[in-house]
Amino acid sequence: MxxxxxxxxxxxxxxxxxxxxxxxxxxxxxxxxxxxxxxxxxxxxxxxxxxxxxxxxxxxxxxxxxxxxxxxxxxxxxxLMRGYEIAAFQIALDFDFFVLIPSEGDIRLEDLASKAGLDQDRTGRVVRLLITHRFFQERKPGFFSHNSFSIALQRDDEMRSMVHYSFDEMLKASAEASVALKAHPLQSDSVHCPFYARFGVPIFEYYAKYPENSGRFAQAMAGWRKMTNNVVELRDNYPWASLKGTVVDIGGGSGHVSIEMAKLFPHLSFAVQDGGDDMLAQGRRLVPSDVRSRISFTKANFFEPQRYKGASAYLIRQCTHNWADHDVVRIFKAVVPGLEGSDEGTPLLINDMILPEPGDDVEREGTRIWERERRQADMVMLMCFGAKQRTVKEFQALLHEADPRYVIRKIHEQGALGLIEVHLDRGQESR
Structure with a gap:
């Protein structure tokens, strides 16, 4: 305060x-x-x-x-009661209460319990706790219906996936935070983090091991983007009209961002690269017919040298925060062959949340809430990836370590996500 x-x-x-x-x-x-x-x-x-x-x-x-x-x-x-309340919310998700309660009208307690495969006593107790938080309603005893907050999860599969995966995987991992940090107090990466302590594999290997959860994760990421991190900063803070050709979306997952950008900029094509077959398959299913001819999907490992040459821009959005510093250096280093094989002035665009520098005294409306949202996201990265959100100075240090020719040209820090425009200074080669 x-x-x-x-x-x-x-x-x-x-x-x-x-x-x-x-x-x-x-x-x-x-x-x-x-x-x-x-x-x-x-x-x-x-x-x-x-x-x-x-x-x-x-x-x-x-x-x-x-x-x-x-x-x-x-x-x-x-x-201190929030953990128990979260348990009730997870039960409602795992037993499909949000789907089983009809979008119009209501359902009897005994019918909801029967369809969910749960006893009436615990079904009623869970729903009635959630009602005190303005989820669902009981307009007459024993009959449950939706309100505006619960029906939002019924109508939007992506939002429901985002909430469900957060409870089903991320909060379980967070419960192991102290165990993981005590076991490895001086190390932090994908195998030295709470997620690994809980599930025994790094997060991306987890989704390869459990493909039934991989599709939900892809939907969850799309839901997260819809809720907060849309393409506004990406759209408004770079002169896309000046580009021609193809934008390479490194680590683009199921291609949600490329699909949105293709709709906004019909003169551009987008090459989505990701290492996950399930993510790419999800993208191929989701891409609308009106932009399908301008979006390609390719399996690629962003730790390996970039194979696509001659791009108009290389975009890496919300990937670096998933990896420890030494891994991010490898990612940035791997982009260099692509930049070297493209026209001079081709940018690397890093579209990710940017933390304020320690002691930053910039006055903002609702500064504490603004900063907390970023610190919350930073804790998500710590819990699940052994990684972090970063300040501009931290990005700058990692870029320089990857290749001294990297130069930050422009920075946009405000909004849901920041945008850092990076170029490879070809003039340094002869110095």
Whole structure:
């Protein structure tokens, strides 16, 4: 909590919350969208940069007000119950409650339990706990139906996959955090991390070993991009209109980003490269007919020298955060043959979250929330990959280690993801 917030009175916080709530309401009404509520037919509020700033500011104020009203004892009392609440949410996902409850109307408790293959007692207890968190509703005793938050997971397979994989794999791995760090206090990579401690294999080998979960992981990544990390920064912070030819999407998974970019820039083609057969197969199934002729899918290992020469740009999006420093150096080094085989000035575009530098005092709206989201993502990387999110300086050091000719030309740090434009300085070869 910032010093300014600590000194704020409850009344001042409440007044600020009221003013920001009024402005959010005004912005929603200007779009012609109905104000959000908890009904199953409620629309989601629009997401614009201005609206997101208001959200961050309001969330910070609401959180501070809650903390001041609760105090430490009440806060910890509720905080320590979250693990049990998460268990209830996971049961609802594993036993398909979100799918079995119909999108319209309701279902009797005994029917839900029978379809889920679970007894009525525990089925009811789980759903009723979730109702206290505004998931589902019980408008008459023994009959359950959806509300706006639960039906979102029924209607969107990708969002449900994102939530489900987080509970089914990532939180189980996180439970081994202290065990893993105590076993290897000075090492951090894909075999020295909590995920490995929990499952006995690095995360990507896990998905090769359990292909039934690999498809869900691909859907989960698409759901994550829809929720937060869309292509806005990528679209708006590089002059794509100036390019001609093919953009190579290194580690592009199932090609969701390339598909979106191909729709936005019909003059460009995209070559999706990934090491996972399941990811590539998922992409081939998902690619729409209107862009299919401009998107190719190739199996490739981004630790091996880049084979595609003559690209207009090389894009690596949300890959580096999955790997420890020494692995990222190998990835950057492997791109060099592609850049050397392309026209001078061909960029390597690193599209990933950028952490603020320690002690960064840049003033932002909702700074604490903004930074926390990045620190949360950094912890995901630590738990699951033994890797990390990075600052610009850290990226710069790894690029230089990979090849001293790498030069960062432009940096965009704001928004959901950053964008770092890197070039290979051919002039250094003769120096």
């Amino acid at each position: 910032s010093s300014g917030t600590r000194n704020s009175s409850i009344i001042l916080l409440a007044e600020g919350i009221l003013e920001n709530a009024k402005e959010i309401t005004r912005q929603v009404q200007l779009t012609g969208t109905a104000l959000p509520d908890f009904s199953s037919t409620a629309e989601e509020a629009p997401s614009t940069p201005g609206f997101q700033k208001l959200q961050a500011r309001l969330r910070t104020q609401l959180e501070d007000l809650q903390l001041l009203i609760d105090g430490p004892r009440t806060f910890y009392r509720h905080f």
